[in-house]
Amino acid sequence: MHTTGSLVLNVLRSSRLRWIVVGLLAAVVLAPASSAHASASSTHLAAAPVLAVALQDADVDADQADAAPIVKRYGPFEPASSYGHRFDWLFNFITILISVSFLLVLILLFIPVVRDRAKPNKKAHFDHGSSLADKRFTTIVSVTVFIVLDALVLYFAMIDLREGYWNIPRGEDELAEAYQVEVLGQQWAWNFRATGADGEFGTADDIVTINHLTVPQNRPVVLNLASKDVIHSLYIPDMRFKRDANPGAVNEAWFEPIKSGDFAILCAELCGYAHYQMESTLTVLPADLFDEWEADASIMATAGYDEDDTEAQWAWDFRN
Amino acid sequence: MMRSPASLAALASVAFLSLGFAPIDDETDTSAHPHDIHARAPLNVEFSVLEDDVLLAAGEDYAETLFTRLSEEFPDRFSFDEEDEIWSDSEGEFFYDEDEEVYWQHISKEVLSAGRADYVQFCASCHGFEGNGYGRSARALRPPPRDFRQGIYKFAKVDPDYIPSDAALHRIIKNGLHGTPMYPWDIADSRIDNIIQYVKSLSPRAIPEDADEDDPAIIAAIEAGTMSEDAVGWRDPYNDIADRYDIGGDPWSSRDEAIARGEEIYHEIGCYNCHPAYVPVPRLREILGATDDTTYRENLTFSKIVEESSYTVLGDPVAIMPPDFTWNPIRVGATAKEIGTTLRSGIPGAGMPAWDLPAEDLYAVGHYIRSLIDTYQNDPAARALYMRTLR
Structure with missing residues (x-):
C-alpha cells in the first residue's frame, strides 16, 4: 500500500501535473454540481447506469393470460412524486462523482507505472514521502478530496432531506389539505386506514383496506406508520419513498404523487418467511375521480362499521 | 477498590448485559391493547406433540371414495369385506368403529410433531400458537383468521353439511385466499400434509361422560379450548367428510x-x-x-x-x-x-x-x-x- 502511495506522491511532486490534476478534479465536480442543483426541478442527468429490470406484475389468472402482457422496463423509472427528482439527481451526482474520482486515481496510478518502469542503468528507490513539502501536499489533497467528495454530497443531501423528505406537512392547515393515512404493517400484509370523507381518524367512515392504498393526485399524502409484530418498511419505488414501520412507535413520512396510475408497494425490511410476497398496490387517482371514489368508499366503510368490535378500530391506540 | 480500566470495563459490560436481559414486565408494556388477546409468543414454544392421535377418516358416505383411492395407491394393503361391507387396512392405520359406524385414522406423533413445527413457523403468527386465531399479527385484522377449533372452513368448497377432506384443505393452503395475508404458501406438499394433520388434531374433544364437572383439569381444558360439550370437527363421529364440489366442464360456448x-x-x-x-x-x-x-x-x-x-x-x-x-x-x-x-x-x-x-x-x-x-x-x-x- 505504501509503495502505491509513494508512487502517486512521486508523480505529483515531481511535475506540474499535480496542479492540473487538482484543478481538473475541482472543475469537473463543482461545475455541474452548482449549476445543476440550482435548477434541480428540471434537471435529469442522463448518465445513470442500467441498474434494474422491473417486471410489471403479470396476472396469472388463466382466463386473463392473453390480456396482460409482461412489460419490461429497463433502468430506474421516472419519479412519480414531487420530490422524486431530488433523489434521482443526488443518485446521478454521486455516481458521476465517484466515477470521475475513480478514473483519476486509475490515471495517476498508471502514469508512474509507465514512466518509472525498469530501464537500463536506472535503479529503483524507496520513498516514504516524509519531507515537509510531501506532508503539505498530502494535506492539501486530503482536504480537497474531503470537501469535494464528502462535504459536497452531504451538503446537497441535507438540502434534499430538509426541503423534501423531512418537510412533512404538520400544521393544521397543511394537514387539512393533505390526505392522511395510517399504515399498519404485519406479517405479511399492509393495513391502510384513511380518514374517509370527514377527514378524521377513529370514525365510522374510516376507509380500511388491506394491501391496496388509493390516494389523490397532486395532494400531499401524510403517512403514519406502525407495525403489529416485527419491523417492516413501506417502499414505493416510483415515489422514491421508503420508511420503516416499527412496532411500538409511529413514524411519520409523506409524499406527493404527481402522476396517476397504479404503482407497486413493497416491503423493504426482511420480516419473515413470506416477506417476498408482501406486496401491495398504490392507486393514484386524479382529483375528481378520487372524490367520487372516496365518497363510495366512505359509504361502504360506514355500512361495514361494527361499533361493538372495538378491536378493529385500531386508530390510534398506537399513539398512546 | 477496583480502579483498573479492565475491571471497570468488566463492570460496565455486566451492567449493560443485565439491562439487556432484564425480564419483560407485562404491566409496564404500554404498547399492549387494554383487551389484548393477541399476546406475544409464549416463552417456551412447544415444537413437538407427545402422543399419537386418532381422527375421523371417513363416515358412511365418504368411505368408498377414500378407500377406492387408497387401494389404487396401495393395492395390497386395503381389502373389502363383501359380507360386512367393511374396508380393512392390513397396517392398522385406518380402522372401523362398529359403535359409531365410522372409520378412524391413527396419526403418529412424528407426523403431528412435524406438522406442529411447520405450523409454528408459518401459521402461528396469525392463527395463534393454540390455533385459536389470536396470533400476534391477527390483531385488528378483519375478517379475523380462522379459528381451527371450530371445524368450519369458508372456502373448502364442500357441501356445508360435511367437513372438508385433506385434499380440499390442501388446496386452500396451496392457493391462498386472495386479498388477505393468507398467501399461496410455497411449501413442499408433504409439509402441507403434515400441517393439515396437525390442524385437524386441534378439534376439541368431548368432555368424558364420567367426568366430574368441577375437576380443575376439565375446567382448564374447556378454557383452553381443547375440550367442549360435544366433540367438534374430526373428533365428532356424527360428522362425515366430503371432497370439493366438481361442477364439471363449462357448458357455455359463448x-x-x-x-x-x-x-x-x-x-x-x-x-x-x-x-x-x-x-x-x-x-x-x-x-x-x-x-x-x-x-x-x-x-x-x-x-x-x-x-x-x-x-x-x-x-x-x-x-x-x-x-x-x-x-x-x-x-x-x-x-x-x-x-x-x-x-x-x-x-x-x-x-x-x-x-x-x-x-x-x-x-x-x-x-x-x-x-x-x-x-x-x-x-x-x-x-x-x-x-x-x-x-
Missing part, C-alpha cells in the same frame, strides 16, 4: 351469452339482498317480473353487512361485509369455474348459502361475476361511469 344469462340469474335468485345490484331498478323489476311500484332496500348498489358470522373476537361475533365485485378482491375466484363452485358450496360461517343450481347456471353467474371483476375492479374511472348509470 362467453357473452353466459354473461347475459348470468346477470339475469344473479338478480333472479336474490344475490342483491346482500351483494350490490348491478342493474338499474327498472331492469331489476323487469328481471324479477315485479310491478313498477316495487321498492328495494336502501343503498341497493352497495353491499349489506352480515351481522352473524362464525368469527368471534372476545366472544362477540364479528360482522362481515359481502364483497362488491367491482370493488373488493374476492378470496377464491380466479376463474368462472371457481366462482361457480363457491356458489354451489356456499360459504359456511359467513352467511352465504349453498345454491343448488344446474352447472349451466353456476357457470353463467361465474362468468358474469368474473366479467364485473375484469371490467371494473382495477379501473375506477370505468366503475364510476357504470355506477352513475345505476344510481
